[in-house]
Amino acid sequence: MADAGRGEVSEDEVIAVLKNPSASYTGVDGKSNVLGEANGKRLRICYIEEDDHILVITVINRGTSP
Numbered sequence: 001m002a003d004a005g006r007g008e009v010s011e012d013e014v015i016a017v018l019k020n021p022s023a024s025y026t027g028v029d030g031k032s033n034v035l036g037e038a039n040g041k042r043l044r045i046c047y048i049e050e051d052d053h054i055l056v057i058t059v060i061n062r063g064t065s066p
Contacts, residue, residue: 006041006061013038016061017045031057040064 021034033046042062046054 006063009041009043009059009061013041013043014045014056017043018047018054 005015015020015036017036021036023035025033027033027046031046031048033044035042035044037043043066044058044060044062045056046058048057
């Protein structure tokens with residue numbers, strides 16, 4: 001996954017944030033969201049948890065930690 005202005009986000013970074021988020025909340029649309037850091041990148045991940053897997057909808061790279 002890549003953002004031209006903020007670089008790439010690897011699958012391992014997404015998994016790390018999903019496993020250990022610093023915050024989580026349910027959006028107005030009912031989708032789950034988590035915030036967290038991986039390798040100095042601040043990420044927001046929107047996903048749906050289904051019976052046997054997680055479907056990632058969006059990964060937003062919010063930039064690097066100061």
